[in-house]
Amino acid sequence: MSAPDWIAVDWGTSQLRVWLMSDAGAVLTSLTSPKGMGKLTPPEYEPTLLDLVGTALPEGRVTPVVICGMAGARQGWQEAPYAKTPCEPPSALTATKVATKDPRLSVHILPGVSQDKPADVMRGEETQIKGFLASEPKFDGVICLPGTHCKWVHISANEIVSFRTFMTGEVFAALSEHTVIKHSMGEGWNAEIFEEAVSRAISTPATALGDLFSLRAETLLHGLDPASVRARLSGLLIGAELAASKPYWLGQDVVILGENKLAEAYLSALQSQGAMARLAPSGPTTLAGLASAYLSLKDTK
Amino acid sequence: MSAPDWIAVDWGTSQLRVWLMSDAGAVLTSLTSPKGMGKLTPPEYEPTLLDLVGTALPEGRVTPVVICGMAGARQGWQEAPYAKTPCEPPSALTATKVATKDPRLSVHILPGVSQDKPADVMRGEETQIKGFLASEPKFDGVICLPGTHCKWVHISANEIVSFRTFMTGEVFAALSEHTVIKHSMGEGWNAEIFEEAVSRAISTPATALGDLFSLRAETLLHGLDPASVRARLSGLLIGAELAASKPYWLGQDVVILGENKLAEAYLSALQSQGAMARLAPSGPTTLAGLASAYLSLKDTK
Numbered sequence: 001m002s003a004p005d006w007i008a009v010d011w012g013t014s015q016l017r018v019w020l021m022s023d024a025g026a027v028l029t030s031l032t033s034p035k036g037m038g039k040l041t042p043p044e045y046e047p048t049l050l051d052l053v054g055t056a057l058p059e060g061r062v063t064p065v066v067i068c069g070m071a072g073a074r075q076g077w078q079e080a081p082y083a084k085t086p087c088e089p090p091s092a093l094t095a096t097k098v099a100t101k102d103p104r105l106s107v108h109i110l111p112g113v114s115q116d117k118p119a120d121v122m123r124g125e126e127t128q129i130k131g132f133l134a135s136e137p138k139f140d141g142v143i144c145l146p147g148t149h150c151k152w153v154h155i156s157a158n159e160i161v162s163f164r165t166f167m168t169g170e171v172f173a174a175l176s177e178h179t180v181i182k183h184s185m186g187e188g189w190n191a192e193i194f195e196e197a198v199s200r201a202i203s204t205p206a207t208a209l210g211d212l213f214s215l216r217a218e219t220l221l222h223g224l225d226p227a228s229v230r231a232r233l234s235g236l237l238i239g240a241e242l243a244a245s246k247p248y249w250l251g252q253d254v255v256i257l258g259e260n261k262l263a264e265a266y267l268s269a270l271q272s273q274g275a276m277a278r279l280a281p282s283g284p285t286t287l288a289g290l291a292s293a294y295l296s297l298k299d300t301k
Numbered sequence: 302m303s304a305p306d307w308i309a310v311d312w313g314t315s316q317l318r319v320w321l322m323s324d325a326g327a328v329l330t331s332l333t334s335p336k337g338m339g340k341l342t343p344p345e346y347e348p349t350l351l352d353l354v355g356t357a358l359p360e361g362r363v364t365p366v367v368i369c370g371m372a373g374a375r376q377g378w379q380e381a382p383y384a385k386t387p388c389e390p391p392s393a394l395t396a397t398k399v400a401t402k403d404p405r406l407s408v409h410i411l412p413g414v415s416q417d418k419p420a421d422v423m424r425g426e427e428t429q430i431k432g433f434l435a436s437e438p439k440f441d442g443v444i445c446l447p448g449t450h451c452k453w454v455h456i457s458a459n460e461i462v463s464f465r466t467f468m469t470g471e472v473f474a475a476l477s478e479h480t481v482i483k484h485s486m487g488e489g490w491n492a493e494i495f496e497e498a499v500s501r502a503i504s505t506p507a508t509a510l511g512d513l514f515s516l517r518a519e520t521l522l523h524g525l526d527p528a529s530v531r532a533r534l535s536g537l538l539i540g541a542e543l544a545a546s547k548p549y550w551l552g553q554d555v556v557i558l559g560e561n562k563l564a565e566a567y568l569s570a571l572q573s574q575g576a577m578a579r580l581a582p583s584g585p586t587t588l589a590g591l592a593s594a595y596l597s598l599k600d601t602k
Contacts, residue, residue, distance in 0.1 A: 208510065220420075
C-alpha cells in the first residue's frame with residue numbers, strides 16, 4: 001500500500017480506530033482494534049499503534065499522527081489538558097505532543113473541552129463537533145450527541161459556548177442489567193409506548209424515577225411485555241433528559257449527530273415536543289474533525 | 302431448649318430469619334441463614350427450614366409456622382396470591398397453606414399486597430406494617446419504609462389504602478457500582494451536601510438525572526471528595542423520590558419504619574421540607590407483624 005501522509009486516530013475507552021490518510025483527504029486504509037484506553041497502561045500505547053501501522057510507515061521521514069479521545073485522559077497515553085469553554089473545538093495547534101521511541105512518529109493528542117460551572121467535560125465529542133462544523137461552518141444552534149453519555153452543546157460563531165452531559169445511556173444500561181427491571185426487560189421496541197413515556201417524563205419529570213418499579217409490577221400483575229418495558233424505560237429516561245435539557249433545545253436549531261436507532265429515538269422525542277431537530281447529514285464526523293484538526297498542523301509546517 | 306409453640310419466619314430474597322416463639326410472645330431462639338429465596342428451588346425450602354428448626358420440633362404434635370416475604374413469590378416455595386388494596390395487612394387466615402413431608406410442620410405463607418393502578422406490589426412490608434399497627438392501632442397517615450425498594454403506604458381505618466414503590470436504594474447501588482460514578486465515589490458522608498442535593502432535586506426534579514455526570518466532572522475538575530459524591534448522589538435520588546411522593550407526605554402524619562442511617566436520612570430530608578415525620582418506636586416490626594398474623598390463626602384453632 002502507498003505510504004500515508006498522516007494518520008488519524010480515535011482512541012476511545014473501549015475501542016481504537018485508525019485511518020491512514022493522504023494529504024488529499026483520501027482514506028488509504030482504516031483499521032480498528034479492541035485495545036481501548038481501558039485496557040492499556042501508558043507504555044503500551046506506542047507498541048499498540050505500531051502493531052497496527054508500523055509496516056505502513058515510510059523510513060527517513062516523520063509521519064504526523066493526530067489523536068482524539070480518551071488517550072488524552074489522565075489515565076491515558078499522556079494527559080492532554082482540557083481547553084475551557086467558550087472555545088473553538090481544538091485544533092492540532094493546541095494538541096499535546098507526545099515523545100515516541102520510533103523516530104518515524106510525530107504524535108499529537110487533541111485536548112478535550114471542560115466547563116467550569118456546571119462542571120462538565122468531553123473528550124472526543126469536540127472532534128465530532130469540529131467535523132460537523134467543517135461541513136456547516138455557519139452553524140449556530142445546538143448539537144446533540146446521543147450515546148452512553150449524551151452531550152448537548154451550544155455552538156455560536158464557531159465556538160463551543162456551553163454544554164451539558166447526561167448519563168442517560170449508562171443509566172439505562174445500569175438499570176436494565178443490575179436492578180429488578182432485568183427480569184422484565186427484553187429485546188424489541190414499541191414506538192407508541194416510548195412516546196407516551198417521553199411525554200409523561202417531560203411534563204412531570206419526577207415521574208421518571210417514580211415509575212421505574214411500575215415496570216416490574218406491571219409485568220407481574222398485567223403481563224406487560226418485555227419490548228414495551230424496554231421502550232418505556234428508554235422513554236422515561238430520555239424524557240427526563242429532555243426536561244432537564246430544555247434550555248438547550250427549546251426554540252433552537254438542533255442537529256443530532258448520529259445515525260443509529262438511538263439518534264432516531266431522540267429525533268422523534270424532540271419532534272413530538274415541537275422542537276426544530278434534524279439528523280446530521282451522514283458521514284464519519286470524527287474523521288472529518290481529525291482531518292480539520294490536521295489542516296492547522298499542515299498549515300504551520 | 303424448650304419446644305416452640307409456633308415459629309415465625311421472614312423469608313426474604315437474600316436472607317432467612319427464623320424465631321422460635323412461645324404462645325406468651327417470648328422469643329425462645331432466633332436464627333438467621335443466607336439461604337434466601339434467590340438461592341432456593343421450591344423443593345429445597347422444607348429441608349432448609351428443617352435444618353434450622355428440626356431438632357426443636359416436638360414429636361406427636363403439629364407446630365404452626367407463619368412465613369412472610371419472598372417465599373410466597375411465584376418463584377418461591379409456593380405462590381401466595383396477593384391481597385388487593387384497599388385491604389387490611391393480611392393475617393394467617395388468608396395465608397396459603399403449604400403441604401409438607403414432615404408431619405410436625407403446618408406451614409402458612411402470608412400473602413403480599415398488590416395494587417392495580419398504578420401497578421405495584423409488596424411482599425414482606427405488609428407484615429412490618431401489621432407489626433406497627435399492632436402497637437399503634439389507631440394510626441391514620443402514611444408509613445414510609447426506606448430500603449432497596451422504598452414503599453410509601455397510606456393507612457386509614459387499619460387498612461392499606463394505597464401505596465407506591467420507589468427503587469431508590471437499588472438505583473443508588475446500580476449507579477454507584479456500574480457507572481462512571483464508581484470512580485468518584487467513596488465511603489463517608491456529608492450532611493450539608495446531602496441536604497443541599499435533596500432541596501435541589503425536590504424543587505427541580507429534572508435535575509436529579511441531569512446532575513449525575515456532574516458528580517464525575519466535579520471530581521475531575523474541582524476535586525470533589527468521595528464522601529461528598531456519596532452524599533450528593535443519595536440526596537439527588539432521595540430528593541427526586543420526595544418530589545414524586547409528595548402526595549403521600551405533604552400534610553400527612555408520616556412514620557418511618559427503620560432505625561438505620563438510611564431512615565435517618567429520610568427523616569432529615571422530610572423534616573427539611575417541613576413534613577411531620579418521625580421514626581417509629583424501636584422494635585422488630587416484622588416479628589410483631591408475624592405474631593399479630595399468628596394470633597388470628599390461634600383464635601380459630
